[in-house]
Every structure is written in structure tokens, then in C-alpha cells.
Amino acid sequence: MLYLIDASVFIFRAWHSIPDTLTDPSGRPVNAVYGFGRFLGELLERVRPEHIGVAFDARPSGSYRNRLYPAYKANRKPTPEALKRQFALCRELCEALGVATFISSGYEADDIIGTLAMRLRTSDKPVVIVTRDKDLSQLIRPGDHYWDYISGQRFGYEDIAGRFGVLPERMACFLAVTGDAVDNIPGVPGVGRKTASTLFHHFESLMHLYQDLERVLRLKLRNATFVATQLRDHRETALLARQLTAIACDVPLRTALPDLERRCPDLAALDVFYDTVGFGRLLRLQAERLSA
Missing domain, CATH: 1.10.150.20 (5' to 3' exonuclease, C-terminal subdomain)
Structure with missing residues (x-):
């Protein structure tokens, strides 16, 4: 199976649920990075995926949807600078854990996930979309799963209408x-x-x-x-x-199935990363188990 993760869902959840008193040695918040790291490491340990990718959003105002409709997402407050920094750190953490990341200046994470799902489904790889964003349910096809990891619920193609009201x-x-x-x-x-x-x-x-x-x-x-x-x-x-x-499934990504093969964690890079953000032994031990 190919696991595609909607990073924003889990980063924002950590940002809001973990106190920002969790800081790095310089006093900057790393709560979102810690929560996201716990989630990603747990998922990797739990399912040991052969193929996995994490999609990140760039600037929401840069999406092609804003050109179609300037008021798109205009009701949202700007992302705090402290959180923007943590998004970048989350991408760095993914790479050190051996997980491919994707981001586009003109498209959203949903579009990246849609493109990867559409392109790589032709390799006879069922897709598991890890999110709790109902919009992404439109990508599910027979054999795929929509995984609301936070609630622990998984929905197959035949379950989507019952969950969201429509095929x-x-x-x-x-x-x-x-x-x-x-x-x-x-x-x-x-x-x-x-x-x-x-x-x-x-x-x-x-x-x-x-x-x-x-x-x-x-x-x-x-x-x-x-x-x-x-x-x-x-x-x-x-x-x-x-x-x-509608989720765009034609993002110009240069990737193929081998690009999403999960690599062994880079323990040396992770040690440097965890020292930088001030994390202790818990996530380090998790990374060591993943490399075993």
C-alpha cells in the first residue's frame, strides 16, 4: 500500500493541543514538531509502510484557487511565524526519518496527494490517505482507504457515502x-x-x-x-x-513509485536534529527501533 499523509492536519493539531512552553534550547516553541514527530514515528512503527509520502502546504494565498476566487480562505488568520518555522522543521524531520516530502508553490497539499494517488495507483498500489479532511475523501477509489488516524477510523470506498453523505x-x-x-x-x-x-x-x-x-x-x-x-x-x-x-490531480511533480520508498532513518542526522530542537530520548529510541 501507498500511504499519503496530509501534514497540516497533524501539525495544527499538535500546535493547538501541546503547550508552546515546549521550547528548543533558544526558547523557541517546538510543540508542533514534537507532536507531529510522535504521530509520524508511531505510524511508521505501526504499519511499517514500504511506500509513503507527506504533503505540505506552501503559502495558501499562492494557490491557483486564489486566482479564481480571491476570497478563498480569506477568513483564516495568518499562520503565526512560530508555526511557520515549525512547518519547515517538520519537513526536515520527515527527510531524516526516511520519508519523502512534497510541496508546491501553486498547489495545496490536497492537490499533491491527489496527483500522487492518481499517478501511482496505476502501479496497482492501493492508496491510504491519512487525514481527517473530508475534501480528500473524493480521491478514494475501490481498494483505497481514508484513514482518520486521530479517531482511529478507516473508511473504504464503500464506506465513504455513509460517513460523508455522498460517493x-x-x-x-x-x-x-x-x-x-x-x-x-x-x-x-x-x-x-x-x-x-x-x-x-x-x-x-x-x-x-x-x-x-x-x-x-x-x-x-x-x-x-x-x-x-x-x-x-x-x-x-x-x-x-x-x-x-475539486482536487487537482495534475500537479507537475517529478516522481515515481521508487521515490516514495521508505528509507532507513538517518540516525546521525536525527541526533543533530533532536539536539537542535531539544528533544530527549523518547523520539530517539523510536527512530532506533525503526532502523532495526
Whole structure:
């Protein structure tokens, strides 16, 4: 199996859950690095993956989505400088642990994961996406797994609709209609998750929905006339949102399956790294077990 990790989920979780009183010898916070390192080391010990990659976000404002819609993610507070530094340290830690990392100035981590999944699935490698971001569920195909590592839940292709309300292939359309407040993506006003789930139970895509909008009136749907009217009146908004919610699977990455082979940890580099950030024996022992 090929394990693809959405780094931001675990770095932000560590940043918010571990006190920033955990600092390096210079007094700078390393709480996010420590939490991420614990997570990654535990995962490596647990599954011993042959192939693995970690995707990082660059500057959110640099995504192609911001060119399509400048307000994309504009509701988010700027990343603190102390956390930006820790993101860089997390990438350094991955490399020392023998795990390939990926980042792009024009695309997001989701797009990198989508590209790797699409490209390397042709090598008959089932994909495990390690995240808790619902957007990434749209990438799951038969044989793949969506792993919410934090809750300990894994979902196969056949489980996604029960978990998120819609088949993986229809998730981007589902989000285009409901909108996504987390990413500041507008949807169709008055159309919530339950209604959207019903719509995309009957329609394969947003394109199919707009090609036969009158069919909405014949569905067993509460306020069907209102829903059809809202969809018609906010068509351009929904079509724009569909461009924002779709994960791009054509990031120009130069990589092949061998590039994602897990390497043996570089214990010397890790010792220098852990000395720099002021970590003790716990993570060092974990790295030694991984190299055994």
C-alpha cells in the first residue's frame, strides 16, 4: 500500500493541543514538531509502510484557487511565524526519518496527494490517505482507504457515502452546492448537507444536475421548488465553487513509485536534529527501533 499523509492536519493539531512552553534550547516553541514527530514515528512503527509520502502546504494565498476566487480562505488568520518555522522543521524531520516530502508553490497539499494517488495507483498500489479532511475523501477509489488516524477510523470506498453523505466521485459537487465555511467557499443558499446528499444520490455530477434541473421538482425532496429555484439563481456561484472544491490531480511533480520508498532513518542526522530542537530520548529510541 501507498500511504499519503496530509501534514497540516497533524501539525495544527499538535500546535493547538501541546503547550508552546515546549521550547528548543533558544526558547523557541517546538510543540508542533514534537507532536507531529510522535504521530509520524508511531505510524511508521505501526504499519511499517514500504511506500509513503507527506504533503505540505506552501503559502495558501499562492494557490491557483486564489486566482479564481480571491476570497478563498480569506477568513483564516495568518499562520503565526512560530508555526511557520515549525512547518519547515517538520519537513526536515520527515527527510531524516526516511520519508519523502512534497510541496508546491501553486498547489495545496490536497492537490499533491491527489496527483500522487492518481499517478501511482496505476502501479496497482492501493492508496491510504491519512487525514481527517473530508475534501480528500473524493480521491478514494475501490481498494483505497481514508484513514482518520486521530479517531482511529478507516473508511473504504464503500464506506465513504455513509460517513460523508455522498460517493467519493461526487464529493466535489456536493461541497460546491453546500459551500465550505472552513475554506470560505460559497455554496447555494438554503441548500444544506441533507438536501445535497439527496440531490447527488440521484445526479452523477453538478453538470448532470444543471442539465436536468426540472427533475429536482420530481424528487421526494422537501421544498423541492425552493431548492430548484435556488440552484437556478445561484448557478454561477455553484459552478465557481465546483472549481474550488475539486482536487487537482495534475500537479507537475517529478516522481515515481521508487521515490516514495521508505528509507532507513538517518540516525546521525536525527541526533543533530533532536539536539537542535531539544528533544530527549523518547523520539530517539523510536527512530532506533525503526532502523532495526
